[in-house]
Amino acid sequence: MKRIFTLLLALLCLGALAACGDSKEEAKPENAQAPAGETAQAPAGDLLVGFVYVSPVGDAGYSYAHDLGRKAVEDMEGVTTMYQEAVPEGPDSERVITNMARKGAKLIFTTSYGYMDPTIRVAKEFPETSFMHCSGFKTADNAGNYFGRIYQARYLTGMVAGSMTKKNIIGYVAAFPIPEVIRGANAFALGVRAVNPEAQVRVVWTKTWYDPTTEKEAAKSLLDVGADVIAQHQDSPGPQEAAQERGAYSIGYNSDMSQFAPKSHLTAAIWNWSVFYKDQVEKKLNGTWKPESLWWGMETGIVDIAPFGPMVPEEVKAQVEAAKQKIIAKELVVFAGPVKNQKGEVVIPDGQTATDEQLLGMNWFVQGVVGSTE
Numbered sequence: 001m002k003r004i005f006t007l008l009l010a011l012l013c014l015g016a017l018a019a020c021g022d023s024k025e026e027a028k029p030e031n032a033q034a035p036a037g038e039t040a041q042a043p044a045g046d047l048l049v050g051f052v053y054v055s056p057v058g059d060a061g062y063s064y065a066h067d068l069g070r071k072a073v074e075d076m077e078g079v080t081t082m083y084q085e086a087v088p089e090g091p092d093s094e095r096v097i098t099n100m101a102r103k104g105a106k107l108i109f110t111t112s113y114g115y116m117d118p119t120i121r122v123a124k125e126f127p128e129t130s131f132m133h134c135s136g137f138k139t140a141d142n143a144g145n146y147f148g149r150i151y152q153a154r155y156l157t158g159m160v161a162g163s164m165t166k167k168n169i170i171g172y173v174a175a176f177p178i179p180e181v182i183r184g185a186n187a188f189a190l191g192v193r194a195v196n197p198e199a200q201v202r203v204v205w206t207k208t209w210y211d212p213t214t215e216k217e218a219a220k221s222l223l224d225v226g227a228d229v230i231a232q233h234q235d236s237p238g239p240q241e242a243a244q245e246r247g248a249y250s251i252g253y254n255s256d257m258s259q260f261a262p263k264s265h266l267t268a269a270i271w272n273w274s275v276f277y278k279d280q281v282e283k284k285l286n287g288t289w290k291p292e293s294l295w296w297g298m299e300t301g302i303v304d305i306a307p308f309g310p311m312v313p314e315e316v317k318a319q320v321e322a323a324k325q326k327i328i329a330k331e332l333v334v335f336a337g338p339v340k341n342q343k344g345e346v347v348i349p350d351g352q353t354a355t356d357e358q359l360l361g362m363n364w365f366v367q368g369v370v371g372s373t374e
Contacts, residue, residue: 042080042104047285049073050105051083052096054112054235055210061235062209062271065254066111066134069273073281089114094122101126107284109277110134112209113178119143130289132280135180137293137360144291146276147180148302151187151359152327153269155334156305156320157251158191158201160266161229163316164249165192168199171222173232173239175209177373179362181233184269186366187334188231188251193368195319202227203371212236223248229266240265249311256306268306275301295356299328335359340367 042048051070053063063085074081082105084096093115100108101122107130110119116136123131123143131143139145161170170192174181189201202225204218216238219230223246230243231251237260243250244261252258252268276296283289296302305324308317326332335354341347342365348354354362363373 046078046080047107047281048103048105049079049081049281049284050097050100050108051081052087052093052100052108052110052112052115053083053085054089054114055086057083057085059210059212059236060257060260061237061254063111063235065271066109066273068255069271069277072274073277076278076281078285079281087115090118094118097122097131098125101129105129107132107281107289109280113180116145130284130291139291139293142291144293146280146292146294146296148271148276148300149295149297150269150271150303151183151334152298153303153305154184154187155191155194156324156327157231157267157269158188158193159195159320159323160191160308160312160316161188161231161249161251162192162194162196162199163319164266164312165196165199165229167226167228168196169226170199170201170229170231171219171225171227172201172203172371173215173218173222173230173234174203174205175233176207177205179360182365182373183359183362184233185369186362189366189368190334190339199368201231201369203365203369205371206234210235212238215239216242219243220246237261252306258306258309262309264309265306266309266312270304270306272301272304297327298324299330341365342367342369 055063057063057067070081070083073079087093087096097118109132111134113135116133116138119131119133120138120140120143123140127142133145135147136145172185174185185203192199192201202222204222206214206218208214215234215236219239219242229249230239232239232253237257240250240252240257240261244264249266250261250264251266255270257268258265323332333353337348337352338346338350339348365373
């Protein structure tokens, strides 16, 4: 009997040690599949910061880029982070956001457009917690919103695509027909036609943010109609892979996707969320955070383009770099008139630039885009 008791005691001790090990992993989840991110516990005195992602963090896409920003925050003194990946927009997101607030997160970043209303509802229930929603427009006493002017980077990548196409047909695999995506496609097309007025940009909608198979098939449909450059507003490298398989060029999004299509990848419009997240966390730490609607530009470093592929000529690199410096200096404004719509009607007159309100509500395509906004 004594031996049995001793064995049981040993097993209990081992179980306790394993449980301690599990809780440590939950505090700072690094595993891309770790659902325990919701239940992270911050050390005493640490600020607990939460992040909610719409797609997996390991896909080199949108959520991957946000998670690089989270990791930069994790390295800050006195800060612990938690995250939940692949959270569908809708009721599931509200549950995840609520759980993070209940577990003690005092600053929560919700990183997809469809999280907007759930974020505002949860914010009302937790007035002591600060919330920031990405790409939306609603605010509350303790909730703001944020985005970066990625359309500036889109314009530059459009210049590259317009310079490299031989058939003057460029494909654009797009997620949802909302102003954010339409604005990006328009900026890309304006960049294309700044260097190649004869080129057209054909847009195909997938109605999904993250579905590698659907995205790749959409790219193939564009290649089938003659596109020799494929760009995207999608989270996976599927369109890049499709382009390489067909011997076409490609333009990535969110992060440098050259590893997935090294023979095709010209460049990409990329995010550097760390500069924004560290700024917001620092303000929360020193008591100066307030709910704002923030839309940072290329001059802050939040958006950029990836390194050029080896197939991009030096003269194209130089032309694009010159345009980039003009954007940073605010000497080049992407949506400066005259800008015409698909019908050839002037929407932004000569001598005028689009207001932020016009950009945030954009629901029309510029001249040179082939496709519908529905």
